[in-house]
Amino acid sequence: MSELAIGPVGAVGADGGAGGLDPRGLADRRGLADPQGFADPQDLADPRGLAERLGRPDGLQAVLWDLDGTLVDTEPYWIAAEYRLVEAFGDSWSDAHAHALVGNPLLVSAAYLREHGGVDLPLSEIVDRLLAEVIADVRREVVWRPGVRRLLAELRAARVPCAMVTMSYEDLARTVADRLPPGTFATLVTGDQVSNGKPDPEAYLTAAARLGVEPSRCLAIEDSPAGVASAEAAGCVVIGVRNQVPLAAAPGRTVLDDLDAVSLDDLVTLATARLPPAEAGPARA
Numbered sequence: 001m002s003e004l005a006i007g008p009v010g011a012v013g014a015d016g017g018a019g020g021l022d023p024r025g026l027a028d029r030r031g032l033a034d035p036q037g038f039a040d041p042q043d044l045a046d047p048r049g050l051a052e053r054l055g056r057p058d059g060l061q062a063v064l065w066d067l068d069g070t071l072v073d074t075e076p077y078w079i080a081a082e083y084r085l086v087e088a089f090g091d092s093w094s095d096a097h098a099h100a101l102v103g104n105p106l107l108v109s110a111a112y113l114r115e116h117g118g119v120d121l122p123l124s125e126i127v128d129r130l131l132a133e134v135i136a137d138v139r140r141e142v143v144w145r146p147g148v149r150r151l152l153a154e155l156r157a158a159r160v161p162c163a164m165v166t167m168s169y170e171d172l173a174r175t176v177a178d179r180l181p182p183g184t185f186a187t188l189v190t191g192d193q194v195s196n197g198k199p200d201p202e203a204y205l206t207a208a209a210r211l212g213v214e215p216s217r218c219l220a221i222e223d224s225p226a227g228v229a230s231a232e233a234a235g236c237v238v239i240g241v242r243n244q245v246p247l248a249a250a251p252g253r254t255v256l257d258d259l260d261a262v263s264l265d266d267l268v269t270l271a272t273a274r275l276p277p278a279e280a281g282p283a284r285a
Contacts, residue, residue, distance in 0.1 A: 061213035067166035069223035081133040091118035103224025105197025147259030154264040163207040167191035204234035
């Protein structure tokens, strides 16, 4: 995190100060990770008594991750594939056009390419051609976003269920998930599995339902305005991680540059500060 830091209750500060969560004090925790920053869950101790905190009914129940631009830096792969496809049809493309597609359902992006890039193909074929190129690029090299593999390992060690929630299709989602230890994600919710893509909340509501948790007790991590809107509409606590497109800060939303200096304890503290109070059970007679 070069520009932003988490404040006492997850607020964003511009002075580089760590606030009350001390996300910079990671030296002891970094000792648990290998030189690439990926910790074996079997070697991770339960950090700061998280097991007890996570077991509380009013606590964090799951973490829901976007894929493209959040877990892995695939947006350059998508943009390059768009340029090649548009140029193959004799038209021109731009980064402004490419950024307009970030976070969108793939069929929506395909329609945009046909309208603005002169790609004279059926929408499904546009999607298939883009996906094939991006999957091939990912199989050659997965570019992980800073901090994500460490956090995924820590979440797995603490038995916090995670879901991947993406508008990419299942083939790409599984290609990335297969690069991680089995069980890292309890479920994958992909763009070809939902009727309404982001910014509609369906994908996040589906993920929470599959995990058997309340959306309001989930933390969603996103990099696009459409994804942030989807998660917030579902009722999730949201962390926005900047990448290709701007993300605006807003009440109840934390926006960071990356997750490199964010610990599991930071995530839990942030989420707990924003979660609604637990509903009271029935009174005793």
